[in-house]
Amino acid sequence: MNSTPEWIARSVSRLRTAAPAADTKAADKPARAVLDKTVTDVVPKTPQPRGTHERLQATLRRGQEALSPRALRRLLADLQEVVAPQVSEIEGGRRAQAVADWYAKAEPEERRDMWLLMCEQFAPDASRFKSARARYEAAAGTEEEGQAEISLRRALVSPRTRLLQRFAVFPQGMRFLVDLRAELLPQLKGDKRLLPLDAELEHLFSTWFDVAFLELRRLSWDSPASLLEKLIKYEAVHDIRSWADLKNRLDSDRRCYGFFHPRLPGEPLIFVEVALLDKMSSSITPLLDESAAPVDISRATTAIFYSISNTQTGLRGVSFGDSLIKHVVETLTAEFPRLRTFATLSPIPGLRPWLGKHAGAMLERLDDKRRAELGRAVGFEPPQATHLLAALDKAAELDARSPVRQVLLECAAYYLGRELPDGKPADPVARFHLGNGARVERLNWGGDPSAKGLKQSYGLMVNYLYDLKRLDKHRSLLAQGKVPMSGEIESLCRG
Structure with a gap:
């Protein structure tokens, strides 16, 4: 039937x-x-997940809910005890550590239930905020304005803020919070209810990890082995293949510096690798050559930042790079007064995927003569986007006079110097350095011939120049939607 x-x-x-x-x-x-x-x-509908307010009033769990209502109430009581008004900071930290111990043994979905409790049960008091805001607006321009502002600020401090502050009290509390956010971040897209917890953590981290509380340290071959292992683990630009590779990067003509926080001892938050040279580098190969003889650092005039790596996913959105480069430049200048040029040798990780979408538009910028030359080079006239992209798969074989090579350089220059979605550089590495006040200085053909380099940008690398006297000017230009660039890059952009 x-x-x-x-x-x-x-x-x-x-x-x-x-x-x-x-x-x-x-x-x-x-x-x-x-x-x-x-x-x-x-037709059966997928039931919407119950919020913690409803679940706390229930008697039975539903569907895929991890914690039963009874267990959820118990966890909420434990969290409330952490921020109880009569509890001291030290005792609150002890109770927070007990919750962290439970968290360490919990299943992923049980941890998610704790995040939801922190989001929904420790939110600001909306009525208190509304009242404080109305009082502040009414007091504007009167002698009561100052006190009204204080009340408004206090109303904005949520119980969630105090809860997270208590978690930061116990010895491993900062590590716990950073790791918690790293675990939380991938879940935000699928569950918008978790956004308040992420925003609160990012706000607190921006204060707790302010550069005023960080220490710049040089990392050398004499550093503890546990710290050197962290460099190998966290290197994100050019993989460290062996201990010999690492030793080469810490040789006499190299420097490596990292930012450290007192609550995360032995854990670099970000580190930069520097090569001391007599000119701007155009290729990563000699810098990573373990057999190459060290440069005479007494003659060095140029510092090349060839790798910058953030190490803590949980600190995403907290910016260290600008301050790190400034501090490193000051440190290097004090040690090596002959240094005059500070630049990077950087990858262009977004170039290939961008060109895959915009090759047709870039071809339309060519005049008839250039299009015909390119067509003859790729064997199809008129050349289409697919023909150009196929030819670029053999970029390492192109000679200096190849029309395909010239078009790729122009595309890369346009990508770095003109592509500004939402007013910001499209390439993530460009966004970082240009945001710090650098300018696009030079493109380097075959700068990274590794499989990774060819996959990212057909082997191209770029130098960003840090002109210490023009950093603010460059930031101002970028804020106006104009990418600071050298004449060479400007010429390539025009095609």
């Missing part, structure tokens, strides 16, 4: 198949609407 929902669905299907001619359709709309609504009503 067929079920009623299946019978209704089949009947509706037959009615639609045998629909009358166009002139009679209008008369059947009400009937079809009733049938469509009937089908919609009988």
